[in-house]
Amino acid sequence: MKRLNTTSPQFATELKAVLARRGEQSGSVAEPVRAILADVQKRGDEALCDYTERFDRLALTPDQLRISEAEIRETADRVAPETKEALALAAERIRAFHEAQLPRDLDYTDDAGLRLGMRWTALDAAGLYVPGGKAAYPSSVLMNALPAHVAGVRRLAMCVPTPDGVLNPLVMEAARLCGVTEIYRIGGAQAVGALAYGTQSIAPVDRIVGPGNAFVAEAKRQVFGHVGIDSIAGPSEVVVVADGSNDPRLVAIDLLAQAEHDEQAQSVLITQDEAFADRVIAAVEEELKTLPRAKIARRSWEDCGAVVIVRSEDEAAEVVNEFAPEHLEVLLDDPRAFSRKVRHAGAIFMGRFCPEAVGDYVGGPNHVLPTSRTARFASGLSVYDFLKRTTSIETDMEGLKKVGPAGVILAREEGLDAHAMSLSERLKQG
């Protein structure tokens, strides 16, 4: 863990190093990912089976790539009733939030008499990536599938790695709850390649969404253009802005809640109170003694974690904007006032009783969020990722007479005579 202080003359350089740390890690996977994607394009199912054996220790034949409906049903049936209820509550809240996002079409006639429109239509096919290497993510099934469903996507193809061939019952139950039936037991860059380019047994999709580790995030980046992607939702991050009146143990647990996802996850504490920072650091060590995923969490905390001491809330907000974190927890007396100073963050959690884990499961907003500072220009997964817009213009001769002559002038200025004539020849008929 790096400890930084804004009063230090080296602060800017040190902050840059902390920010670069994760970028360096994801950069190092670019070449292996390129090779995997090329191989999937070339060899299709055969490559998928080889990589699944290599990375997930599961030997498959092409006809076993897809999880059968009977397997989904039988595995999902093993989920305990109270767990199903918890999942249903989460699904209901997530669905409601995403339904509230549905945008309206535009259709109006302007002063010149032109009827202008913009219509939202759903994608035909979306690929949902559900991570599964180091942990199983039933919640990510809901976060991926429900917005797609609300948007009206016709085909949903889900990929989830099943290390050692183990299907997670709650992942299967979440898929069943969301009506997802096309599920492939593959992960990593090879799954992204299959969804993007298609293979003998997997039809390509139009857009790939969902979170994943550095390999998945890099693969999505590389296939972008061939298909759409939502955002780069890689290893998790949290920035916690906290004052000294917080319980240091709770803050430590919140930091570890991201660190336990991945060795490359990043947890950062920003505070004005140095003594409080010391107490949080000590509490992290204490919790690591008993945390079941301590091995992953310690690596993340030691390699990517940071504590930043600032002089004011304004300075804290500036540092937050530099991190542009996936998640921001604001544990201050007036979290709303602080959050108004934040320009870049995937999601903000306000108040001492609103840890980020609320958003992971049961808040309602999506937990698939932009990482690695991409919150500067990207947003979390939403119904908009499954929709696109088509605009329309309709006019008669009266409308054309009002706007056409200006179009003729602009077309001639661009030296595009057929464009000019397409307008002027019609205007002659008026």
Ligand SMILES: NC(=O)c1ccc[n+]([C@@H]2O[C@H](COP(=O)([O-])OP(=O)(O)OC[C@H]3O[C@@H](n4cnc5c(N)ncnc54)[C@H](O)[C@@H]3O)[C@@H](O)[C@H]2O)c1
């Ligand atoms: N940003 C978000 O919204 C969000 C949400 C949930 C989870 N996450 C993140 O998702 C990630 C999940 O990671 P995970 O590893 O548990 O599951 P994963 O499914 O993302 O990755 C597992 C796959 O990675 C590939 N892989 C592993 N080692 C490899 C290697 N050496 N070379 C090539 N490929 C390799 C394998 O194909 C394996 O199937 C975590 O980083 C977590 O923080 C992010």
Ligand SMILES: N[C@H](CO)Cc1c[nH]c[nH+]1
């Ligand atoms: N914190 C992750 C998003 O970065 C999402 C998640 C799912 N389950 C637990 N956490």
Ligand SMILES: [Zn+2]
């Ligand atoms: Zn989480």
